[in-house]
Amino acid sequence: MFKSIPLAATLILSSSSAIASVASPDWGTCVANLQQTAKSEGLSQQTIDTTLANVRYVARVIELDNKQPEFSSSFESYFTKRVTDWRVQQGRKLYIKHKELLQSLAKEYGVPPQYLLAFWGLETNFGSYKGKMSVLNSLATLACDPRRSQYFTTELMQALKLKEQYGFDEKKMVGSWAGAMGHTQFMPSAYAKYAVDGDGDGKADLWNSTDDALSSAAHFLQNLGWKRDERWGREVTLPKNFSYAYLGRAEAQTLTKWAELGLTLTNGRALSTPDMTAALYLPSGHTGPAFLGYDNFNVIMKWNRSTFYAIAVGHLADRINGAAGLNVKPPKMPSLSRARVKELQNQLNTLGFDVGKPDGILGSKSLKGLQAFQKDNGLVADGYPSEVTFKALGVK
Structure with missing residues (x-):
């Protein structure tokens, strides 16, 4: 995951030849x-x-x-610090205060009020910092x-x-x-x-x-590219003995396919299957909550290239709009230092699981390589670097 320069991290840089890299350390x-x-x-x-x-x-x-938190924090630490009851209640109060403006913006731009409030809340605590x-x-x-x-x-x-x-x-x-x-x-x-x-x-x-x-x-x-009248995604429940074959944005599937694979809503009801695609995210591995991210999830990722951030924005928006908390609470996990992740990547490369140049960031290539290692070693192939996986790799 790359984070992250808040907002516009993916804007195309100026093509002007005057914008050049400054290499001198002086x-x-x-x-x-x-x-x-x-x-x-x-x-x-x-x-x-x-x-x-x-x-x-x-x-x-x-x-x-x-030391950006999306590089080092566990999902549980990141999420619980950002999606708080105070932010939910404050977001609801500010919706009432700015209702006329927010409804006008939703009509003009197609972005529902709860999402604008969620971005505002995560970025600056609703302008307080x-x-x-x-x-x-x-x-x-x-x-x-x-x-x-x-x-x-x-x-x-x-x-x-x-x-x-x-x-x-x-x-x-x-x-x-x-x-x-x-x-x-x-x-x-x-x-x-x-x-x-x-x-x-x-x-x-x-x-x-x-x-x-x-x-x-x-x-x-x-x-x-925000899609009017579509949500960001949702928490889902995985079936027992799920294969974890399709994880991350590169393995997005149609909602019909996800339903066929046994994914359900958290209340046990069947997924609705409109003509949409979604990617599956397991930010805490197979022991934590599972999320499907739709096209608007990818839009949030253009604001900030962090799956943690996108899930937090989406869920905070849902909560502001009246939804309940997560069905599965994120488990407490140790933080992952970039140095430790880099060591993990080095070891995967050494063992023949190509994850590219080690950079300490768990991107899609690292996820795939880690999944392949886990599968070959009889571990749950969820692509998450659990302590069990670190131990199997010989990484302290």
Whole structure:
């Protein structure tokens, strides 16, 4: 799973040749290169001299980039911290408060109120915490880090353009460690492309206007492909002796196929089988809850490339809309460090189960390789790196 730059992590980067990777580890050299890039991107000399020339390196940003919760937390830890009774109740209260706006947005963009509220709740606790880090310092720091330099260089240039366009004070341009901004944590490229003026004051202000932020979120989701009148997915029950042959987005099946394989609703009733496809996700392995993710699940993943995040958004939306909690509670599991997952990947490759270059992230190729190893060794082939599987692989 990749996380994750909140919002717009999958936007196509600028094709401009001026957006180049900053490879030098020297901060001064890097900032000088960024200034040249800014000049070639048409930014004013005043912005370059008074703003970009004064950015500061923030070591904490790199530390947080390497410790994202979707990389290390167990699903139980991640989910229970985010889908809380308080957020459910607060979401319901805010639906009443913003009912007219939310219903208008649903009509215009096709995104039901509960989803907009769920994104808002997960991103900034309904606007109560929008981040305190300098967006420009964070983006400059990440632009000068070789891991994703090109992406963050593009975002930094766009943030500077937004500053010029709207007259934002750089001291008030605060957000997450990754440079995400406002109530719904838009990256600068998403801000530029999808932010709308929801309150009619002539400016799209995602920090200070709830109307602007919710309207922009609905506009963004519509453009990502949100399907009107379809849900995100749902928790399901697997039959006994399930083969786990089809797991993850790459193995999506029709709902008719899932029904034939014995999946049911959590109340035991049969799945409805409209002409839709869905992928099966087991974020805690076979001992935890099982979920089918529909097309709108994939849209949520475009907002944030984390299955944990997508499930949390979907379920929080359901709860805000009156649904009960999960039928199967996520089991407590130890956290997975990237170093340990990388060791697991190395061992799988050594044993002939090709999972690609070890990166410490459990993507689809790692899932398939792990499933093959589990099957060959008489383990439940759910693709989940349980302690039993670690032990069988000889990974401590």
